[in-house]
Amino acid sequence: MxxxxxxxxxxxxxxxxxxxxxxxxxxAGSSSGAASVSVSPSGSAGGGVSEPGKGGASTSASASASTSASASASASSGSVGGAxxxxxxxxxxxxxxxxxxxxxxxxxxxxxxxxxxxxxxxxxxxxxxxxxxxxxxxxxxxxxxxxxxxxxxxxxxxxxxxxxxxxxxxxxxxxxxxxxxxxxxxxxxxxxxxxxxxxxxxxxxxxxxxxxxxxxxxxxxxxxxxxxxx
Structure with a gap:
């Protein structure tokens, strides 16, 4: 050819x-989740967020961690991210x-x-x-x-x-x-x-x-x- x-x-x-x-x-790229949420090296949410004296992790914190991990995975795969x-x-x-x-x-x-x-x-x-x-x-x-x-x-x-x-x-x-x-x-x-x-x-x-x-x-x-x- x-x-x-x-x-x-x-x-x-x-x-x-x-x-x-x-x-x-x-x-524009995706926004990450709440800063108080930690993400383990494998991309999963770690620990969640608990109020003093409360036993359960915050559902919204887990959702934010999932969003943040998803955005990081998307960026590493070559998708459009950032400005x-x-x-x-x-x-x-x-x-x-x-x-x-x-x-x-x-x-x-x-x-x-x-x-x-x-x-x-x-x-x-x-x-x-x-x-x-x-x-x-x-x-x-x-x-x-x-x-x-x-x-x-x-x-x-x-x-x-x-x-x-x-x-x-x-x-x-x-x-x-x-x-x-x-x-x-x-x-x-x-x-x-x-x-x-x-x-x-x-x-x-x-x-x-x-x-x-x-x-x-x-x-x-x-x-x-x-x-x-x-």
């Missing part, structure tokens, strides 16, 4: 907003390549788009992308594709130099030459696509080994993920 070229953050062909799902700004800024458009570099797993046909079929964090600090991405065929000169000339979203869309923290991914699957072109669409529509070819992410701007991408050929102006898109799709 030939790797796609790094793409530009669009100037002439992009709008101001990204895709749908998560706004820009700060992602982490959403990724800025200027801090991302996008690139596209044909996917290994794509529908049968003679068009593009499917592509994988990677967004690499070049900002030097961790940032957050999330949601599903918007997709449009790039027009000439201004965003008004772009041709939006109808996006069918698949999968849940939790926010992910992208470390400096790390990459988050989406996969775009098109209605495949059939036949040789100019090809045809099963629906009866004419195939459409775009030299570049504009792929937007919620709160992270819109990015123009191209393929090193061809153009984006699709039918029916529709695309199925996965949510942003740290797992690279095939």
């Amino acid at each position: 030939i790797a796609a070229s790094a793409a530009l953050v669009v100037t002439g062909c992009q709008g101001d907003d990204g895709g749908d799902g998560v706004g820009s700004g700060t992602v 982490v800024e959403a990724c800025a458009a200027a801090g991302l570099e996008a690139a596209a390549r044909q996917a290994a797993d794509r529908p049968d046909g003679t068009g593009t079929g499917a592509v994988v788009v990677g967004f690499t964090n070049v900002s030097g600090t961790s940032c957050v991405l999330g949601g599903h992308p918007s997709v449009a065929g790039a027009g000439n000169g201004s965003p008004e000339h772009n041709s939006p594709l109808a996006v069918t979203r698949t999968g849940s869309a939790p926010s992910v923290r992208v470390a400096p130099g790390g990459t988050a991914w989406v996969k775009l699957t098109f209605v495949q072109v059939q036949g040789e030459g100019d090809g045809y669409c099963v629906s009866g529509a004419d195939p459409v070819v775009y030299p570049t696509l504009v792929v937007g992410l919620p709160g992270a701007g819109k990015h123009q991408v191209a393929l090193d080994d061809g153009v984006f050929a699709e039918c029916d102006d529709t695309v199925t898109a996965t949510a942003v993920s740290l797992a690279k799709p095939s």
Whole structure:
């Protein structure tokens, strides 16, 4: 598979907003429980809190300890925690390549788009992308594709130099030459696509080994993920 070229953050062909799902700004972490509650190294609440002369531990203290332990476990597993800024458009570099797993046909079929964090600090991405065929000169000339979203869309923290991914699957072109669409529509070819992410701007991408050929102006898109799709 030939790797796609790094793409530009669009100037002439992009709008101001990204895709749908998560706004820009700060992602706040979870608050811990009461300070009077101790948590053992294994993450369980230790001892509870008792009033002088009382025998039983406080139920609310146990609940707070459970919440605190859960938040700590979430942070250690790589979930978004603490105050982490959403990724800025200027801090991302996008690139596209044909996917290994794509529908049968003679068009593009499917592509994988990677967004690499070049900002030097961790940032957050999330949601599903918007997709449009790039027009000439201004965003008004772009041709939006109808996006069918698949999968849940939790926010992910992208470390400096790390990459988050989406996969775009098109209605495949059939036949040789100019090809045809099963629906009866004419195939459409775009030299570049504009792929937007919620709160992270819109990015123009191209393929090193061809153009984006699709039918029916529709695309199925996965949510942003740290797992690279095939």
